[in-house]
Amino acid sequence: MTLPADQQLADYRDYLLRYALYRLRDEAAAEEAVQDTLLAALQAKQGFAAQSSVKTWLTGILKHKIIDAQRRLCRDPFQLDERVDEDGDSSDFDSLFDTQGHWGSEAPRNWAKPEAALEAQDFWRVYAECSERLPKRTALVFAMRESLGLEIDEICQNLEISTTNCSVLLYRARMSLRLCLEKNWFGLQA
Amino acid sequence: MMNCKQATRMVSAGLDRKLALSERLALRVHLFLCERCSNFARQSRFLRQAAQAAARRDKSDAER
Ligand SMILES: [Zn+2]
Numbered sequence: 001m002t003l004p005a006d007q008q009l010a011d012y013r014d015y016l017l018r019y020a021l022y023r024l025r026d027e028a029a030a031e032e033a034v035q036d037t038l039l040a041a042l043q044a045k046q047g048f049a050a051q052s053s054v055k056t057w058l059t060g061i062l063k064h065k066i067i068d069a070q071r072r073l074c075r076d077p078f079q080l081d082e083r084v085d086e087d088g089d090s091s092d093f094d095s096l097f098d099t100q101g102h103w104g105s106e107a108p109r110n111w112a113k114p115e116a117a118l119e120a121q122d123f124w125r126v127y128a129e130c131s132e133r134l135p136k137r138t139a140l141v142f143a144m145r146e147s148l149g150l151e152i153d154e155i156c157q158n159l160e161i162s163t164t165n166c167s168v169l170l171y172r173a174r175m176s177l178r179l180c181l182e183k184n185w186f187g188l189q190a
Numbered sequence: 191m192m193n194c195k196q197a198t199r200m201v202s203a204g205l206d207r208k209l210a211l212s213e214r215l216a217l218r219v220h221l222f223l224c225e226r227c228s229n230f231a232r233q234s235r236f237l238r239q240a241a242q243a244a245a246r247r248d249k250s251d252a253e254r
Contacts, residue, residue: 127240146237146242
């Protein structure tokens with residue numbers, strides 16, 4: 001087994017970048033994670049000897065860098081506006097409910113054939129726009145839970161947040177996404 | 191009696207952890223009586239389906 005040449009490592013950059021972007025949904029953070037990965041790879045090529053493929057080896061390093069990046073994104077001071085109350089109260093959705101806690105005028109309606117939307121190209125454009133409206137940390141936790149299928153405990157550990165915080169963020173993601181999709185897609189379907 | 195706000199939180203929690211028997215019963219009674227929260231429950235499950243489909247789309251983009 002020969003060690004990969006520096007140029008060969010750089011050839012994987014695009015692949016790694018797409019991989020990181022898919023998990024982090026943040027271009028700057030993805031770019032940084034990939035640079036850190038390549039740097040670590042160049043410094044520790046001997047770690048490669050035991051591996052069968054350069055791609056697998058690099059992806060392995062990248063996975064660790066992504067976890068670091070996810071933690072940093074969660075602690076980003078610009079995300080502090082997204083306060084999470086420890087008691088799990090999500091008062092930001094209060095306007096949707098009346099004083100007794102029952103649905104107001106924007107109550108969830110019945111969506112006709114939601115599965116059919118998954119086949120519509122336009123639906124995915126709306127879905128992407130609705131996802132982008134979520135605060136970063138909320139979007140990240142939702143993606144880890146629903147797209148990657150991680151258990152809530154794993155997410156909390158990785159991001160170093162409490163289970164309650166995690167649940168509140170997931171609740172917010174679901175409330176916002178369904179509202180946005182109803183306003184911009186399902187509510188408009190005849 | 192659980193109100194809609196509590197019911198939506200319980201629906202969301204139920205997608206992430208196993209609810210206690212008492213929570214499940216209270217939620218089931220509410221959903222039986224409340225069409226709006228039943229819609230919310232279906233939509234939340236649909237979001238999971240959509241997020242998984244979105245991930246598959248992203249992944250095939252990334253591997254192209
Ligand atoms: Zn209800």
